[in-house]
Amino acid sequence: MERVLADELGQDLTKLAAEEKQRLLSRLLARLAHEIRNPLSSLAIHVQLLEEDMAQASPPLVAKSAGRFEIIRSELLRLENLMRQFLSLAAPSAVDLHPVEVAEIVGYVCELLRPEAATRGIEVVMRVPDGLPSLTADPAQLKQALINLVINAIQAIERNGRIEVDARADPAAGAFFLRVxxxxxxxxxxxxxxxxxxxxTTKSEGSGLGLWIVQQIATAHRGLATVEDRPGGGAAFTLQLPYAPGRAADPESHG
Ligand SMILES: Nc1ncnc2c1ncn2[C@@H]1O[C@H](COP(=O)(O)OP(=O)(O)OP(=O)(O)O)[C@@H](O)[C@H]1O
Ligand SMILES: [Mg+2]
Structure with missing residues (x-):
């Protein structure tokens, strides 16, 4: 693996620190995702054209090929999702820090996913106390992390249930806790x-990257993502984030 990376990036990896390697690896993966995306969309178009051509074939052949086209389409979709996930974390360690209102971020994510949850009889409840101090974080990445967690919760419940997104600050620990x-x-x-x-992943159409991305985002903020069982059943994922991760979390700034 190191050889491949070194060849690709023209650097001697043995001299690099673990953190640096991690960053190079994610850059390489992002590049790979980019390169794979173009042929993928061209494949999707041509499969569709082929399907249209096939409509003129004999009925038994059309029937026989329908199932195969179905598989091709769903596998293409899976690959596209995978690539999109990868690209969404093109530079996960480069956080763009701003003071953010946690209530706003949590509210945005709950509103966004509530309609989808409602179609499955799932309630999405937000519990953020008034007067939380503001958090220094990358708002886009924070939204992405919470979205991944809430989508997972929806998929885990499947039908009829309840998701709670809550936030609390612990001034003594200098940390925020966001929990889904x-x-x-x-x-x-x-x-x-x-x-x-x-x-x-345990899902037929899953890429298995959702929680990894959540962990990457937490780490980029010098925080941590953890999971626990809830006493009454179910899962609780917590993002623990420092009030202010500081500029040290932005390693891109020195080249
Ligand atoms: N809230 C949850 N309850 C129970 N199991 C969960 C929950 N969230 C995640 N998991 C388990 O963790 C696995 C990994 O989750 P992750 O989000 O990384 O990938 P995924 O959801 O399978 O695929 P993707 O997020 O890429 O669509 C899931 O397949 C599932 O088995
Ligand atoms: Mg997921």
Whole structure:
């Protein structure tokens, strides 16, 4: 792996610190995702054209090919999702820090996903106390992390349940805690250590990158993402973020 990276980036990786390697790897992956995207969209167009051509074939052939086209289309969709996820974290360690109102961010995410949740009988409840201090964070990345967590909660519940998104500040620890909890099946012990790994998924159409991205975003803010079981069943994911991660979290600034 290191050889491949070194060749690609023209650098001697043995001399680089772990953090630096991580950053190079994500740059390489982002580039790869970019390169894969173009042929993918051209494939999608040509598959569609081929499907149109096939409509003129004999009925048994049309029937036989329908299932194959279905598979091709859904696999293309899966690859596209994968690439989109990758591109959304093109430079995860380069955080663009601003003072953000946590209530605004949480409100935005809840509003965004409430309609989708409602179609499955899932309630999305926001619990953010008044008067929270403002948090220094990258608002776009924070939204992305919460969106990934709430989407996971919706998918875990499947039908009829409740998701709570809450926030609290702990001035003594200098930290914010943003938590997304659900009353779905929860995360069993053996899965708990795997779910934050890239590509770990239990879903047929999942890329397994959602939680990895959440963890990357937390780390870029010098924070942490964790999971717990809820006493009454279900899972609770917590993003622990420092009040102000400081400029040290922006390594792109020195080239
Ligand atoms: N709220 C949750 N309750 C139970 N299991 C969960 C929950 N969130 C995540 N998981 C488990 O963790 C796995 C990894 O989640 P992750 O978000 O990384 O990938 P994914 O949801 O499978 O795919 P993607 O997010 O790329 O669409 C899931 O497949 C699921 O098994
Ligand atoms: Mg997910």
């Amino acid at each position: 909890s659900d009353d779905g099946p929860g995360v069993s012990g053996e899965k708990r250590s795997a779910i934050f790994e890239p590509f770990f």
